[in-house]
Amino acid sequence: MDASSRPAVVIDNGTGFTKMGFAGNVEPCFIIPTVVAVNDTLSSQSKSSNKGNWLAQHTAGVMADLDFYIGEEALSRSRASANYNLSYPIHNGQVENWDAMERFWQQCIFNYLRCDPEDHYFLLTESPLTAPENREYAGEIMFETFNIPGLYIAVQPVLALAAGYTTSKCEMTGVVVDVGDGATHVVPVADGYVIGSSIKSIPITGKDVTCFVQKLLKERGEFIPPEDSFEVVRKIKETYCYTCSDIVKEFNKHDREPSKFIKHWTGVKPKSGATYTCDIGYERFMGPEIFFSPEIYGSDFTTPLPAVIDKCIQSSPIDTRRALYKNIVLSGGSTMFKDFHRRLQRDLKKIVDTRVRAASSRLGPDVKSQPIEVNVANHPIQKYAVWFGGSVLASTAEFYTACHTKAEYEEYGASICRTNPVFKGMY
Numbered sequence: 001m002d003a004s005s006r007p008a009v010v011i012d013n014g015t016g017f018t019k020m021g022f023a024g025n026v027e028p029c030f031i032i033p034t035v036v037a038v039n040d041t042l043s044s045q046s047k048s049s050n051k052g053n054w055l056a057q058h059t060a061g062v063m064a065d066l067d068f069y070i071g072e073e074a075l076s077r078s079r080a081s082a083n084y085n086l087s088y089p090i091h092n093g094q095v096e097n098w099d100a101m102e103r104f105w106q107q108c109i110f111n112y113l114r115c116d117p118e119d120h121y122f123l124l125t126e127s128p129l130t131a132p133e134n135r136e137y138a139g140e141i142m143f144e145t146f147n148i149p150g151l152y153i154a155v156q157p158v159l160a161l162a163a164g165y166t167t168s169k170c171e172m173t174g175v176v177v178d179v180g181d182g183a184t185h186v187v188p189v190a191d192g193y194v195i196g197s198s199i200k201s202i203p204i205t206g207k208d209v210t211c212f213v214q215k216l217l218k219e220r221g222e223f224i225p226p227e228d229s230f231e232v233v234r235k236i237k238e239t240y241c242y243t244c245s246d247i248v249k250e251f252n253k254h255d256r257e258p259s260k261f262i263k264h265w266t267g268v269k270p271k272s273g274a275t276y277t278c279d280i281g282y283e284r285f286m287g288p289e290i291f292f293s294p295e296i297y298g299s300d301f302t303t304p305l306p307a308v309i310d311k312c313i314q315s316s317p318i319d320t321r322r323a324l325y326k327n328i329v330l331s332g333g334s335t336m337f338k339d340f341h342r343r344l345q346r347d348l349k350k351i352v353d354t355r356v357r358a359a360s361s362r363l364g365p366d367v368k369s370q371p372i373e374v375n376v377a378n379h380p381i382q383k384y385a386v387w388f389g390g391s392v393l394a395s396t397a398e399f400y401t402a403c404h405t406k407a408e409y410e411e412y413g414a415s416i417c418r419t420n421p422v423f424k425g426m427y
């Protein structure tokens with residue numbers, strides 16, 4: 001059977017989590033932390049000074065190449081043994097450790113998806129600010145190490161738009177607000193093309209929400225075992241945090257009826273096995289508030305996310321602006337806080353209406369400004385919108401013609417991976 005008649009493999013590697021599966025599916029088969037645990041004792045043995053014993057060195061090298069784990073398994077191995085060191089190949093949306101990335105992909109393909117990479121086309125994703133060289137590295141690994149027949153590297157926000165869940169017709173003009181674990185980007189897209197000069201990135205991400213909640217809990221004297229405090233707080237955040245409409249009112253609500261709002265978390269101490277409990281109060285709404293009032297988190301960056309979206313649209317070509325305000329699409333796990341989209345829509349609408357009013361008063365009563373429609377879409381699938389968009393695109397017949405093939409790679413080299421055509425299947 002020809003590879004183009006088999007479903008393509010779709011992998012969205014994120015800073016925190018990797019979503020992987022096959023084109024045409026509604027959900028990824030696996031969502032696992034993007035982390036690799038390598039046995040450092042073996043790696044250092046293979047490089048040790050005992051140069052005479054090449055066989056021992058070689059064997060240790062081979063073992064080091066085989067003895068590694070990814071995802072949850074990597075985390076539990078490193079907890080259980082000091083021999084395993086964790087490596088996070090992606091930082092702020094960019095691959096920084098290609099060796100670790102290659103190992104990670106190896107296990108994704110053979111241990112998780114359990115497929116032969118020579119039999120499937122691949123769709124990978126990248127952050128909108130990725131340098132073209134990085135696409136070459138990815139291409140080299142995919143074609144040379146895994147011998148895949150075809151590769152397409154898609155820009156994450158374009159895929160989130162292609163997920164097309166906002167309207168019955170897939171709309172390829174809009175602003176994607178992608179808030180993941182390690183990167184937050186606001187990306188305007190017109191007819192499937194990213195308006196590169198107007199992309200805005202902000203240094204507040206899902207990881208920062210976890211850190212902030214962790215800090216607040218600590219300051220209030222709540223106990224969480226330090227060994228896995230970050231992981232526990234991440235789960236607390238995902239389970240109990242929500243976006244409020246007004247922070248002062250929310251404090252008052254909590255103070256009036258604390259029992260209604262305080263949640264209890266019960267966990268087990270990893271070392272002693274004893275149980276512990278911790279209360280979660282104001283942290284529930286204070287965590288996600290850092291997107292809307294960033295000054296409560298730090299003084300380095302103080303522009304609220306709705307104002308960043310407004311700046312992004314205002315810096316885009318004038319003839320696209322109305323369409324951009326009308327289709328603001330959320331993507332990424334950190335947009336999942338309850339009522340996140342409502343607050344974003346309300347605050348952005350306020351900014352836009354104030355500007356329209358100011359313009360109207362400048363122009364006088366004879367000139368009437370048209371109101372601007374602001375629409376922030378919300379859907380449960382937004383947590384893996386990028387992956388789902390990839391799944392949709394890679395199941396069109398056109399996807400296979402847009403891919404770079406192994407034959408092209410062999411003829412022209414890795415530089416072909418620098419560009420990936422936007423194809424009609426996206427509309």
Ligand SMILES: Nc1ncnc2c1ncn2[C@@H]1O[C@H](COP(=O)(O)OP(=O)(O)OP(=O)(O)O)[C@@H](O)[C@H]1O
Nearest residue numbers: 014015016017180181182183206238332333334336
């Ligand atoms: N239900 C939820 N509510 C709030 N946050 C959530 C929820 N589910 C996941 N998250 C958070 O979303 C983040 C992961 O999102 P996502 O998988 O989109 O990021 P990523 O793709 O790994 O990172 P990036 O896109 O920044 O490279 C984590 O910080 C996680 O804690």
Ligand SMILES: [Mg+2]
Nearest residue numbers: 014015180332
């Ligand atoms: Mg992501």
